[in-house]
Amino acid sequence: APNRIWWKDGTVYQIYPASYKDSNNDGLGDIPGIISKIDYIKDLGVDLVWLSPMYDSPQLDMGYDISNYEAVYPPYGTVADMETLIEACHSRGLRLILDLVINHTSDEHQWFKESRRSKTDPKRDWYIWRPAKYAADGTRMPPNNWRSFFSGSAWQWDEHTQEYYLHLFATQQPDLNWENATTRRAIYDSAMEFWLQKGVDGFRIDTVNMYSKGTDLPDAPVIDQGIFEQPASSLFCNGPRMHEFLREMNTQVLSKYDTMTVGELPDTPDPKHVLRYVSSGDKQLDMIFQFDIVDLGGGKIHKYEYEGYQLSEMKAIIAKWQQFIDGSDGWTTVFCENHDQGRSVSRFASDAPEWRERSSKLLAIMMCAMTGTLFIYQGQEIGMINAPTAWPIEYYKDIEALNYYHSVAKRTNNDTEALAHVMKSIQILGRDHARLPMQWDSTPYAGFTGKKDGAWMRTHDLYKEINVASQLNAPDSVLNFWKKMLQTRKAHKDLFIHGRFETFDMDNQETFVFGKTFGQDRAVVALNFTDSEQPFKRPQGQGKMQLLVSNVGGVDGTEDILLPYEGRVYLAL
Ligand code: ISL
Known part of the structure; x- marks a missing residue:
């Protein structure tokens, strides 16, 4: 029997403090705002909250540029507010993990x-x-x-x-020197011990594979012709002392507490290498976010040179990271959104008015049927979608998108075609989409803020159609579907959280059919990723199957046609 550790079965809900709920009408979300929504969060059926950086910061990179690990950004609240939040979570049986950003600090640290x-x-x-x-x-x-x-x-x-x-990120985010043992100790004390002693339950660890860069720092090969600077992440990711540093962090800090850790692991395509980070026998990290799924469609030279993708690529990526733990002592994660990504409905399914609700439910089925610890991002539970394509670049705020857009403008002397392509890429992949204010209700600014001239970030044009209040009491809403799926996932833990992932018909570009098995138990999941009807071929040798879930009303599971964006889950009788 697998070891049932709380962080394996737990569902994590990510909160981006700037955009969740503004309690004091300054246009920016805050910790008291989060506390005011804690019962909403508990009711979703999640088990943990991951809070993106709330530390003091000049906010050049939305708080991922930290000027003091032991203080809270004043507009978000105080350390005392954080203590209240920890208590508000714990008293409801929720755990709280913080974002640990220790590859770099702010230049104002x-x-x-x-x-x-x-x-x-x-x-x-x-x-x-x-x-x-x-x-x-x-x-x-x-x-x-x-x-x-x-x-x-x-x-x-x-x-x-x-x-x-x-500085691997903004100019104002200088990289810490992990070669220096005194620096490492200071990081452990200030960024980790300070908060662990206050009762936080672990960390989502930012850019966890970039701390060891070696000391030679050689040039990267030239792949972007005609410009000096070259993408170099293969040179600074997974450096020579990476595993040594993580073992040290685990022994000196994490092992003293009952924590969970999930590290961000960009540019690490090799499953064997990923397993070295998450093998439970070699105490480093509990789990990681592998980037293939969120990099899907992004350009090779730069992510904002969007190339698109085929469904078979998405299926292969999912299968790879579902199966890489088979027969190992490692663990995996399930996610398709976070604060750095476009909204999943817009990226992976359809945000057209007639399909967006069904699409949200389709993705909820896919996520909830997969093995690993499940992470969902604020707003995903109500099917929030990307910013309207009519929004000009001036409405965007993120340093990554703006810097790239302006660098291309400069390089190409404002070439219309080049800029249109970057703009289209940003409309799909931009980090801002996830940072629009949470849509609570149909009052001005989606009920996020009471500030007269609105929030720090523009509210989505469609907040009256997509919001929490209108979905709470509508039985068929995306929100209630997510709640039901999270319960279903828990009710069939063995299969959905711990089961083995099986693939069928991998070359099919319209539908994604996969299986889950655990001992004698079996499930089949069928998902139509197109806006037209598709034949549903039952996988061979599955015996009698009964419909457990559908995202379309009136379906009994005998139909051999999948409706547009229909998803079904069957259980073996
Ligand atoms: O930026 C990337 C690709 O364009 C990623 O590979 C990158 O390593 C990853 O997105 C890092 O993100 C994290 O650290 C950043 C911060 O801006 C992000 O919000 C955070 O999630 C710097 O701290």
């Missing part, structure tokens, strides 16, 4: 302010400083050609001490 003071400052070595290189003609060059995730060089020249510092 005290550690960096000291580090940049002089080359001999005791904290100089807490960040990654390097001298300039010089071209043959004497031009000053950064130490290598790495491109930052937010466009431009990953190196910033510092006039005061005449050296460059490394």
Whole structure:
């Protein structure tokens, strides 16, 4: 029998504090706002809350640029509010995990302010400083050609001490130097122990495979012709001391508490390598987010050069990350949304008015039938969709999208076609879509804020059609479907949370049919990913099956046609 640890069976609900609920009408969500919705969250049937960064921050990257791990961003509240939130969760049987962002800090963190003071400052070595290189003609060059995730060089020249510092993300997010043991200890104490001692139940760990970069920092191969900076993540992800660092973090900190950890693992395609991070025998992380599913369709040179995808690719990715734990002592995750992604209905199904509700339910079936710890993102439970395509670039706020858009504008001298393609990509994959205010009801600004001139981020045009209040008491709503699916998942834990994943008809580009087995128990899931009717071929050798769930009314399961975006789950009799 599998070991039933709470974090395996748990469903996690992610909250983005800026956009969940504003309690004091300043246009920004806050911790008291989250506390006011805690019974709503409990009623969903989830078990854990993951809170995106609420730490003090200049907010260049929405709080992923932390200036003090031990303080709360004042507009979000106080440490005392966080203590109230921890208690509000625990008293309802919910656990709370925080976001742990320790690859970098803000440039306004005290550690960096000291580090940049002089080359001999005791904290100089807490960040990654390097001298300039010089071209043959004497031009000053950064130490290598790495491109930052937010466009431009990953190196910033510092006039005061005449050296460059490394920043894999924004210029204002300098990378910490994990080679330094004193730095690592300070990170453990400030970012982890401080909150664990207050009772938080673990962490979602940001960019967990980037801490060890080696010390040579060689140039990346040139794949983006005509520009100096090159994508380099294969050079700085999964570096030589990565597993050593995570074992140390586990031994020195995590092992003292009853925690769960889920690490973000970009650019790690090899299942054998992923297993090294999550093998329970080698204490590092409990589970990870592998990126294949959310990278689907993104461009090779840059994600905002959208290329599209075929259903067979999505199916292969899902099967790969469902099956990679078979026969191992590792564990996997199930997710298709977070604060960095377009909304799943718009990306993977259809947000057209006639299909968007059924599409949301289709994806709910897919998510709830899969093995692993399930993560859902705020608003996913009511089928929130991407921002309208009519929104101009000026309505977008995210540093990643804006920097790339403007870099292409500059490079191409405002080429209309190039910019139209970037815009289309942002309309599908942009991080802003997930950051629109949560749609609570049909009052102004979707009931998110009472501020007269609205929230920090524009409210979706369709909030009157898609919101919590209108769905709560509608039996057929997306919200009630999600609640039912979360219960169904729990009622058949063996099959849905722990079962083996089986594939059928993998080349079919219209439907996704998969099986789940556990001992003698069997389930078959059939999903139509098109807006037309599709033949449903029952997989061979499944015996008598009975319909358990459908996202369409009046279906009894005998039909051999799947309606547009129809999804069904069958159980073996
Ligand atoms: O950005 C990426 C691709 O464009 C990813 O591979 C990237 O590593 C990943 O999205 C990291 O995201 C996390 O760290 C960022 C922050 O901006 C994101 O919001 C966070 O989820 C920097 O802290």
